[in-house]
Amino acid sequence: MASLGxxxxxxxxxxxxxxxxxxxxxxxxxxxxxxxxGSQRTDSGRWGVMLTDVNVESLSALTQL
Numbered sequence: 001m002a003s004l005g006x007x008x009x010x011x012x013x014x015x016x017x018x019x020x021x022x023x024x025x026x027x028x029x030x031x032x033x034x035x036x037x038g039s040q041r042t043d044s045g046r047w048g049v050m051l052t053d054v055n056v057e058s059l060s061a062l063t064q065l
Contacts, residue, residue: 001024001027001028002027004027004028005028005029005030006030007028007030007031008030008031008032008033009031009032009033009034009035010025010028010031010033010034010035011034011035012035012036019052019054019055019058022055022058022059023058023061025058025059025062026061026062029064030064031062031064031065032064032065033065034059034062034065
């Protein structure tokens with residue numbers, strides 16, 4: 001993650017990311033735009049991301065967004 005120190009935008013489209021990975025986003029000091037589009041259920045055409053209260057708390061700690 002240290003090599004991504006200047007990364008300003010990050011998009012998760014169709015990638016699965018667990019809540020345990022969210023605190024790692026704090027290692028990206030230049031991050032200003034985060035898109036969480038989640039993962040698609042098979043043939044449903046819908047996209048979603050699993051957010052729990054703990055995950056939302058982790059995201060709220062990203063004050064640079």
